[in-house]
Amino acid sequence: MPDEAFSGKPMKTQTVLIVEDENDIRELLAFNLGREGFSVLEAGDGREALSLAADKKPDIILLDIMLPGLDGLGVSRELQRDPKTSAIPVIMLTARGEEVDRIVGLELGAADYVVKPFSVREVILRVRSVLRRNAVPPEAFPLRCGPIALDMAEHAVRVDGIPVELTITEFRLLEDLLRHKGKVRSREQLLNAVWGYSFEGYARTVDTHVRRLRAKIGDEAAEGIETVRGVGYRARNDGGCV
Numbered sequence: 001m002p003d004e005a006f007s008g009k010p011m012k013t014q015t016v017l018i019v020e021d022e023n024d025i026r027e028l029l030a031f032n033l034g035r036e037g038f039s040v041l042e043a044g045d046g047r048e049a050l051s052l053a054a055d056k057k058p059d060i061i062l063l064d065i066m067l068p069g070l071d072g073l074g075v076s077r078e079l080q081r082d083p084k085t086s087a088i089p090v091i092m093l094t095a096r097g098e099e100v101d102r103i104v105g106l107e108l109g110a111a112d113y114v115v116k117p118f119s120v121r122e123v124i125l126r127v128r129s130v131l132r133r134n135a136v137p138p139e140a141f142p143l144r145c146g147p148i149a150l151d152m153a154e155h156a157v158r159v160d161g162i163p164v165e166l167t168i169t170e171f172r173l174l175e176d177l178l179r180h181k182g183k184v185r186s187r188e189q190l191l192n193a194v195w196g197y198s199f200e201g202y203a204r205t206v207d208t209h210v211r212r213l214r215a216k217i218g219d220e221a222a223e224g225i226e227t228v229r230g231v232g233y234r235a236r237n238d239g240g241c242v
Contacts, residue, residue, distance in 0.1 A: 013037065013038070013039050014038055014039065014059040014060070014131060015038065015039040015040070015041060015056065015057075015058040015059050015060075016033050016038045016039070016040055016041070016058060016059065016060050016061070016062060016127060017040075017041040017042075017043065017049065017052055017053060017056070017058040017060070017061045017062070018030055018033070018040060018041070018042050018043070018062045019043045019044075019045075019046070019049040019061060019062065019063045019064055019067065019072070019075065020042075020043075020044070020062070020064045020093065021044050021045060021064065021066075021067050021068055022064075023044075025064075026042055026044070028120060029062065029120065029123060030042055032120045032124065033124065033127070036124055038127075041056055041058055045067055045068055045069055045070070046067050046069055046070030046071065046072070046074060046075040046078075047069065047070055049061070049063070049067075049075055050070075050075060050078050050079070050082075050085075053079060053085045053088060054082060054084050054085055057084070057085075057088070058088060059088070059089075059131060060088065060089050060090070060091065060111075060127055060130060060131055061079070061088055061089070061090045061091070062091050062093055062123065062127070063075060063076065063090050063091065063092055063093060063110075064092075064093045064094070065092055065093065065094040065095075065105070066094070066095060072092060072093075072094075072105075073104060073105065073108060076090055076092075076105065076108040076109065076110065077108060079109075080108065080109050080167050083165050086165060086166070086167050086168070087155055087167070087168045087171070088168065089111040089130050089131075089134055089168050090109065090110045090111060091110065091111060091112045091113065091114060091123075091126055091127065091130060092105040092110045092112070092113040092114070093113075093114055093116060093118070093123075094113060094114075094115055094116065095115070095116040095117075103204075103205060106195065106205045107205055107208045107209070109167040109168065109169045109170070109209075110169075111130045111133075111134075111168065111169065111195065111196075112126050112129070112130055112195065112196065114126055129196055130196065133172070133196055134168065134172070143175065143178040143179065144178075145178055145181060145221075145224045145235050145236070146220070146221060146223075146224045147159050147160045147220060147221050148174070148178070148217060148221050148224065149161075150171075150174055150175055150178055152175070155171065157171065157174065157217075159217050159218055159221045160221075164216055164217055165216070166213070166216060169194060169195075169209055170209055170212060170213045170216070172193075172194045173190065173194050173206075173209050173210065173213060174213055174217075176190060176193045176194060177190075177225060177233060177234070177235040178235050180234075180235070181234075181235035181236070181237045182234070182235070182236070182237025183234060184228045184231050184232055184233070184234045185232050185233055185234065186231055186232040187203040187206045187207075187231075187232045187233075188203070188232075189232065190206050190232060190233070191203070191205070191206060194206075194209075206232070206233075210225065210227075210233055213225070223236075224236050
């Protein structure tokens with residue numbers, strides 16, 4: 001019987017790609033995720049992971065940082081560069097206790113991270129939490145701000161009608177700002193809404209993602225995302241932001 005803490009099976013079969021070179025850990029995660037109703041894909045190195053991700057389009061990826069050859073950070077960079085995989089949320093698995101590794105992972109677009117040694121229960125709860133945050137709400141409707149149009153149902157962003165490729169984290173950040181347009185969103189609020197946790201000391205991660213978001217949407221559209229000094233950011237609600 002599944003642990004009560006994992007209450008409720010996924011309503012549809014969701015696929016988890018486990019990228020881990022240690023066979024025992026990979027098999028343990030695969031067994032327990034399968035027991036919880038998930039479909040599981042496995043990769044033992046970075047290149048195999050990239051191939052599976054592009055071909056199978058998993059719903060989420062559990063990615064070990066310490067991989068042979070192409071490490072997890074390199075895999076994450078490649079996933080974000082490829083439009084076919086950039087929207088797949090990633091949870092980093094790391095044995096490192098260094099804060100810099102966690103910050104780099106988050107700045108590369110990781111949705112969450114788990115530090116080894118971890119409990120399987122914690123990993124599954126994190127997987128469910130990230131999938132829940134990335135689910136499209138049934139009342140999803142396009143959000144607009146000046147030339148920006150964000151469509152939740154299509155998971156698409158267009159600027160002046162031209163598609164813009166965003167990572168899953170950049171998309172969620174823009175979505176949160178547009179849903180609260182006219183209101184200041186502190187870095188702490190954005191961390192909690194987009195990453196699901198109040199990552200203490202990781203405020204610069206928000207700044208990094210806002211900078212990348214502005215660069216991708218272009219100068220004119222970026223004017224609609226205002227920096228509120230010492231607090232956070234705001235999608236302007238004057239004129240074009242409606």
